Amino acid sequence: MEIKYVDAHSHPHFSAFDGDREEIIQKMQQSGVATVAVGTGLKTSKQAVEIAKEYDFIWSCVGQHPTENEEFDENFYKKLLQNKTENKIVAIGECGLDFYRMEERDKERQTKLFEKQIQLAVDAGLPLMLHIRSAQNSTNAHDLAFDILKRYKKEFPKLHLHMHFFTASTETAKKFLELDATFGIPGVVTFAKSVQEMVEFLPTDKILVESDAPYAAPIPKRGQRNEPSFIIYTLEKIAEIKKLDTDLVQMQILKNTAKTFNLNLSD
Numbered sequence: 001m002e003i004k005y006v007d008a009h010s011h012p013h014f015s016a017f018d019g020d021r022e023e024i025i026q027k028m029q030q031s032g033v034a035t036v037a038v039g040t041g042l043k044t045s046k047q048a049v050e051i052a053k054e055y056d057f058i059w060s061c062v063g064q065h066p067t068e069n070e071e072f073d074e075n076f077y078k079k080l081l082q083n084k085t086e087n088k089i090v091a092i093g094e095c096g097l098d099f100y101r102m103e104e105r106d107k108e109r110q111t112k113l114f115e116k117q118i119q120l121a122v123d124a125g126l127p128l129m130l131h132i133r134s135a136q137n138s139t140n141a142h143d144l145a146f147d148i149l150k151r152y153k154k155e156f157p158k159l160h161l162h163m164h165f166f167t168a169s170t171e172t173a174k175k176f177l178e179l180d181a182t183f184g185i186p187g188v189v190t191f192a193k194s195v196q197e198m199v200e201f202l203p204t205d206k207i208l209v210e211s212d213a214p215y216a217a218p219i220p221k222r223g224q225r226n227e228p229s230f231i232i233y234t235l236e237k238i239a240e241i242k243k244l245d246t247d248l249v250q251m252q253i254l255k256n257t258a259k260t261f262n263l264n265l266s267d
């Protein structure tokens with residue numbers, strides 16, 4: 001199929017799609033929507049690789065979510081990465097810090113888990129799929145993540161940072177732009193004013209779109225189970241905010257996504 005859009009972050013392998021996965025994927029194919037299937041632990045990382053191997057418009061991302069409490073099995077991930085090309089792994093994650101769902105006293109565990117995965121990404125030469133979520137009315141996770149990532153970027157300038165589900169403030173976006181990050185804009189942009197303002201500020205060449213399906217559907221599908229093909233609504237909203245032609249924004253974002261994950265979209 002001709003890829004027109006890449007949903008930079010979704011979970012089509014999650015059980016929410018067990019009843020109709022084939023149909024959802026067929027809809028993606030009809031709309032020219034490709035995606036990166038993201039793991040959150042051992043089981044879902046393995047499933048992400050499996051679904052990526054099955055469809056030529058799906059890639060995989062493997063790693064452990066900060067709120068996932070299982071033991072981090074470094075060898076499992078290293079083994080998957082030994083066949084990086086065959087397993088179509090384009091990033092490490094989703095990993096990072098979450099002080100929204102977990103309290104800050106979980107900081108030490110999360111920091112260790114995060115640093116192990118940063119090292120994996122450095123060693124594999126892959127970008128990081130970052131999940132950074134601060135406590136309400138706080139920037140605690142973003143501040144700590146910035147300090148950690150700044151240190152790594154200094155030592156490993158080639159390490160690329162992709163901020164998944166970025167809905168933080170313009171101020172926080174500015175900080176991460178200093179580290180040359182890219183930003184995955186979710187469907188939330190179709191209804192949250194603060195996110196719209198931040199997107200207005202973001203340079204268009206740093207923007208990617210994502211569904212995070214099955215979660216967080218955009219208007220007009222808000223409240224429903226989300227799916228990768230709904231990113232078209234998100235993209236249209238971004239074009240509206242940027243006062244640019246939708247086709248132009250679509251092409252720019254496609255280019256940004258290919259660069260971020262080193263995707264070859266011509267085959």
Ligand SMILES: [Zn+2]
Pocket residue numbers: 009010011038094212
């Ligand atoms: Zn996710």
